[in-house]
Amino acid sequence: MIDLILIRHAHAGPYTRPDEARHLSERGISEARNLAKKLADYIFPEGIWYVSDAIRTLETYQILTDKPAEVSNFWYHASGPAYLEKIVQSAASCVYLVAHNPSISYVASYLSGEDIQMDTANFVHLQWPTLDAWEEVTQGSATVKTRF
Numbered sequence: 001m002i003d004l005i006l007i008r009h010a011h012a013g014p015y016t017r018p019d020e021a022r023h024l025s026e027r028g029i030s031e032a033r034n035l036a037k038k039l040a041d042y043i044f045p046e047g048i049w050y051v052s053d054a055i056r057t058l059e060t061y062q063i064l065t066d067k068p069a070e071v072s073n074f075w076y077h078a079s080g081p082a083y084l085e086k087i088v089q090s091a092a093s094c095v096y097l098v099a100h101n102p103s104i105s106y107v108a109s110y111l112s113g114e115d116i117q118m119d120t121a122n123f124v125h126l127q128w129p130t131l132d133a134w135e136e137v138t139q140g141s142a143t144v145k146t147r148f
Helices: 026-040 057-062 080-087 104-113
Strands: 002-008 047-054 070-072 095-101 122-130 143-147
Touching: 002 057, 002 104, 026 122, 047 057, 057 070, 057 095, 080 095, 080 104, 095 104, 104 122
Parallel strands: 002 095, 047 070, 047 095
Antiparallel strands: 002 122, 122 143
16 A cells, blocks of 8 residues: 655745745644644554755644654755655655645645645645555546545
8 A cells, every 4th residue: 555645834924034944824833733633633654754844844844743754955846746756756655745835736636636725734645555656656546535
């Protein structure tokens, strides 16, 4: 089985600094905490966490979990197709990605075959129950297991 858990960062503060350096707003902190509460009862498969190095994304991730992560600037700059290319190179059968729009919505929509627009602090769990390798994944082949 293959799992992909997509999480869009929570709401960021105003553009008073470079975009990558924006912290979560008060609203964003509240959104991330509410998401953490929803996820508290969610059973997560073991997997690798990929996180954008933008401040708001790191802060969202830190509110959600204390699991180790691979933090990279790649997720801030890359397009949706580049996200897909990187995800399918993973050796883990479960990938967690905390990142940005529009790329994260592109991935959710492309893989599920549904129109998924991820608002701030949204969560989508895509699953392929019958697949064993990322190279078997195709457009529209994922099942949306959970979404909020």
